[in-house]
Amino acid sequence: MPELFEYPCHEPGCLSPALGWTDKCELCYAVWCSNHNTKENHPCIALYDLDDLQEYHDRSVDIKLTARKNKITRVIQQVATNKEILLSDLKSLRPDHQPSLTIPDYESLEESDWFGGFNVHFLVIFEDGVKWVLRVRQSDQAPIPNEVINDILLSEVSTLNYLSKHNIPVPKAWLPRYLRENEEDIHRPPFPFAYFFCEFLTGKPVHAHELTSLPEKKMIDFANEFCKLQIAISNIPLPFKKIGSLLPERTKSGELRLGPIFNRGTFMKVSSPYFFGPFKTNKERYLAHIDATLEYITKGALLKSRIIQDYLWHLELRELVEASSILDQPPEAVFFKHADERGDHLLMNDKGHIVGVLDWEWSYITTKEEAFAAPFNFGKDTVFRREGDNSIRPLEQHLIRAYENLGRPDLGDCVKNGKLYSRLSMIGYYSGIWDKKGFREVFGKDTPADLQPPDKEYDRVVYFMKRYQSKIGLQKLLKQENWTLEKAEEQAKRAKVEDGKEEENEARLREEDRLKREKKEEQYRLLMEEVDRISGVNSDSVSDVDL
Incomplete structure (x- = not known):
């Protein structure tokens, strides 16, 4: 889910803000307010x-790929335009070494798989062989x-x-100069683009669908x-007892402080300050998330239909x-807690060892029960979503063992009881085809006794x-x-009447199918009797062959 801010409408001269999933197009990345998000304009x-x-x-797919190419190409051009400034920043971080910055064209970058949905990466090599990565945040027509x-x-x-x-096998990282010198000025424009440097790690990323289908x-x-890895973490x-995200102290003392939880989707506000927290409990945290979601729903930012x-x-x-103890x-x-555990955040070597963990933006500090619940994608499948099935999946069983x-x-217990957090991670999303019983089930004995909604x-x-x-x-x-x-x-x-018609129609079709089968079976029996009469084979022999 993208960040839900109020963006300026793409229509020239329009002052109405755009807010919502559909207002920011996931195909072409253009932003339109509700009045101008029409076929004629979009x-x-x-x-x-x-x-x-x-x-x-x-x-x-064609529109999406074209828009993505244009967006990544803009990043490449920005990096190329500011190459000397970036090299100067690198030299200030390693004063006695000479860096080189590789800026490939779009096709080469795409082939190398060095960009994802949010960031683009460029290789930095110093003359002594040390490799770093320039990590650049993508921007589109709706700047954050x-x-x-x-x-x-x-x-x-x-x-x-x-x-x-x-x-922990993560890359060391360095802030850009504009933030190293002005950490306290959070409103300072990023360079002209947001970036930081980090160490280069070897390894191959894995994906959740690969993990759940392994032998x-x-x-x-x-x-x-x-x-x-999780035990090491x-x-x-x-030094905290609250739930939030890490931030450096404003005094440049090197100490850390706990800030709000940085997140996407509905766990934020439309205006500054954009984020919530820190929180004393997860109840406080999830209630804040739900209340923010309710506000977005009211504003028409989610499922308008x-x-x-x-x-x-x-x-x-x-x-x-509210009822959860x-x-x-x-x-x-x-x-x-890593907040984007799709599997490809893990780098593995040829021997099957985890050699790196990437993509820690949006990570946060939380309770043991949540931090060590199995990653959402390790147990997410169709029956989890549609049928409300909270059973432990094979990969989760192996984690427990x-x-x-x-x-x-104790960490195995976190996996056993972790479906609660898998369900709560779906706050802000809604689908009429999900079986909602799965959401109530994970709250166990804390579920209000009189909360017994119908299925339809x-x-x-x-x-x-x-x-x-x-x-x-x-x-x-x-x-x-x-x-x-x-x-x-x-x-x-009216819906019940329609359901009744559908059930009646299904029953009629089943009856027609039964009659067709019986007729076919009768025709087959008569045919076999004729075969028996001609060949002299008794019916028991035919039954044996048929069986």
């Missing part, structure tokens, strides 16, 4: 009218506020260096490697979090509109959307 919208799915796919960019850079560099200091022996080996002392359902579901999550426990100690074998059953989505809407009818925010939203309980009940009534 050609990508017309793609939804295509009946041919293959044509829709091909044209969407300087305060946000600078805070994220400060946090990531602080985190990398603290982890490196405690022998059992390799999966066990990976689980052991991953658990060793668990042994890092942190299912705005009522989205709001009601988050009210249900809020009730569950586990989330209400202040941490006795806190631990690092590995922790136990390595003498840390249209019945759930009525149920929760009645349950939360006293909520001021819901009242305002219903008025804003011109929606009432009576309308919801009428809609549910």
Whole structure:
């Protein structure tokens, strides 16, 4: 999910801000306010009218690749234009050494896979063979506020260096000159682009879908490697008792402080200060996230077509979090949590050892239970999302055994009970096809006894509109959307009739299928009898052959 700020509309002269998933196009990256996000102004919208799915796919991919090429090419050009300034910055960090900065063209950069969704990387080589990386944050037609960019850079560099200091295989990192000299000025414009330097690490990134489909022996080996890494992280002392992200002290003393949690999506505010925290408990933290999400929903920034359902579901999550005793426990100690654990943040060598951990932007400090729950993508699959299945997956089972074998059953318990945090990581997202029982199940005995909504989505809407009818925010939203309980009940009534027709139609089709099978079986029996009569083979022999 992208950052949800108010961006200027792409339409010349328009002063209306754009806010929301659909306002910032994921294909062409252009930003349009609600008034100008039309087919006439924004050609990508017309793609939804295509009946041919293959044509829709091909044209969407073409637009996306073209926009990505243009965006990355702009970064390459910016780096090339400011090459001498960057080299000067490098020399100030290693005064007695001569750096060289490689600036490839787009095709070479794409082939090397040195850019992702947020950053572009360029190789730096000093004359003594030392290799660094220039890590540049991508920018597009909707620039991110300087305060946000600078805070994220400060946090990531602080985190990398603290982890490196405690022998975790992460690259050491160096802030750019404009932040080294003015750390306290978070509003300072980044260079003309945001960047920092870090050590070059060897290794090959892995992906979650590869890990979850490994042969059992390799999966066990990976689980052991991953658990060793996590145990090392668990042994890092942190002088905090709250939940937040690392930042350097403003005094340049080299000490660290705990700031808010830097995040994307709905865990932020539209205006400065953009982020929340630090927090005393995870209950406090998740309630803040849900409340921020409710605000975004009301502003129409998320699912505009299912705005009522989205709001009601988050009210249900809020009730569950509010009732949770586990989330209400202040941490006795806190631990690092990587916030983008897709698998490709891990670098592995040819022997299957983890030799590097990358992409620590948005990382934060949290409770042991959350920090060492299995990464979301290690147990995410269709049945987890659609059927609400919270069972432990094979890779997670191997993690539990590995922790136990390595003498840390307490971390294995974090995996066993970690589905709570997998579910909470879906705050800000909503889908009508998800089975919501899976979200209630992870709260266990803390789930309110009377919270028993029906399964059908249209019945759930009525149920929760009645349950939360006293909520001021819901009242305002219903008025804003011109929606009432009576309308919801009428809609549910019509939906039940349609469901009945579908069930009746399915029953009719099943009956027709049964009659066809019986007719075919009768024809086959008569044919076999004719064969028996002609050949003299008895029916038992035919049955034996048939079996």
